[in-house]
Amino acid sequence: MPDFQxxxxxxxPLLFAITLHExxxxxxxxxxxxxxxxxxxxxxxxxxxxxDPVGTVVVPLLLIVxxxxxxxxxAKPVPINFRALRSQKSxxxxxxxxxxxxxxxxxxxxxxxxxxxxNLNIPILLKMAGxxxxxxxxxAVFNLLPIPPLDGSRVISALLPGPLAYKYGQFxxxxxxxxxxxxxxGGFKLFVLPIVNQxxxxxxxxx
Numbered sequence: 001m002p003d004f005q006x007x008x009x010x011x012x013p014l015l016f017a018i019t020l021h022e023x024x025x026x027x028x029x030x031x032x033x034x035x036x037x038x039x040x041x042x043x044x045x046x047x048x049x050x051x052d053p054v055g056t057v058v059v060p061l062l063l064i065v066x067x068x069x070x071x072x073x074x075a076k077p078v079p080i081n082f083r084a085l086r087s088q089k090s091x092x093x094x095x096x097x098x099x100x101x102x103x104x105x106x107x108x109x110x111x112x113x114x115x116x117x118x119n120l121n122i123p124i125l126l127k128m129a130g131x132x133x134x135x136x137x138x139x140a141v142f143n144l145l146p147i148p149p150l151d152g153s154r155v156i157s158a159l160l161p162g163p164l165a166y167k168y169g170q171f172x173x174x175x176x177x178x179x180x181x182x183x184x185x186g187g188f189k190l191f192v193l194p195i196v197n198q199x200x201x202x203x204x205x206x207x
Contacts, residue, residue: 019049032086096158
């Protein structure tokens with residue numbers, strides 16, 4: 001069982017990676033004409049507004065306690081009314097990319113934290129920064145997968161002609177099962193983690 005300090009080192013970066021990802025979706029949607037998320041109080045940096053009891057708390061804690069080798073989680077999805085966007089297709093793409101974009105920006109932020117922690121000789125903060133870099137890159141790459149309802153699928157859907165976009169969107173009901181299947185056959189280890197590791201090496205090179 002990890003001690004309380006270890007839990008904080010993992011949970012703080014994961015919590016902000018997940019919640020700010022969702023807040024970014026709502027913020028960009030609001031700028032483009034859809035104020036649904038803002039009216040529901042989801043365009044905020046307050047993590048409590050985005051916490052999903054299972055995805056943000058229970059699942060990550062279980063993965064940490066079980067020491068399975070990776071940590072994952074999710075927040076409550078931000079409600080987006082794509083029809084309210086001033087430009088539905090380009091708006092959908094920008095809103096979808098906002099989440100992964102926020103994660104890459106947070107990864108840069110953790111690089112700065114790592115540099116500061118090295119200069120001030122704070123090993124715990126350095127470890128947290130390393131975890132923050134990894135979590136944010138992982139979340140960004142994972143969400144860019146073209147599997148409904150992940151962000152990557154929203155981009156693909158916006159680029160497809162109407163009838164094809166409709167058929168593509170119907171896969172959303174099977175999305176969770178597809179993701180579980182990929183995890184079971186080692187798809188993430190084979191395809192996602194190598195990309196994450198390469199991007200992570202790029203970021204770490206600046207430390």
